[in-house]
Amino acid sequence: MSAEIASETDDVARARELLRDLRTSIDNFDASIIYLLAERFRATERVGLLKAEHKLPAADPTREREQIARLRDLAKDAKFNPDFAEKFLNFIVKEVIRHHEAAASAQANPELANPGPVQRSND
C-alpha cells in the first residue's frame, strides 16, 4: 500500500469515528427533545382540561404572539434561525390546540368520549 493510499484510509477511518461520535450526540439531543416534548404536552393537557371545564377557548392568539416574539429573540441570542423557531412552535401549538378542542368536545359530549361497554346483539 502506498503512503498516499494509507493516509487516505486513515482520513476516512478518522471521519467515520467522528461521524459515529456526532451521531451519538445527535441521538442524545433527540432523546432530550422527546422527553422535553412529553413534559410540555403533559402540561398543555392539563391546560386543555382546565379550559374545557371552564369553557374557555382552545386557542389564545395573544399568548401565541407573545411566545413567538420571545422565542424569536431567544433564537437570535442562540444564533439559531428565528423563522425555524417560529415554525417549530407553530407546529407544536397547532397540535396542542387540536388536543384542547378534543378535550372541549369530550367535556361537552361525555357520552361520545366514553361510549361504555359495547352491547352484543344477544345480550
Ligand SMILES: C=C(O[C@@H]1C=C(C(=O)O)C=C[C@H]1O)C(=O)O
Ligand atoms: C397551552 C395553551 O393553549 C394553546 C397552546 C399554546 C401552547 O402550546 O403554548 C399556547 C396558546 C394556546 O393557543 C395556553 O393557552 O397556554
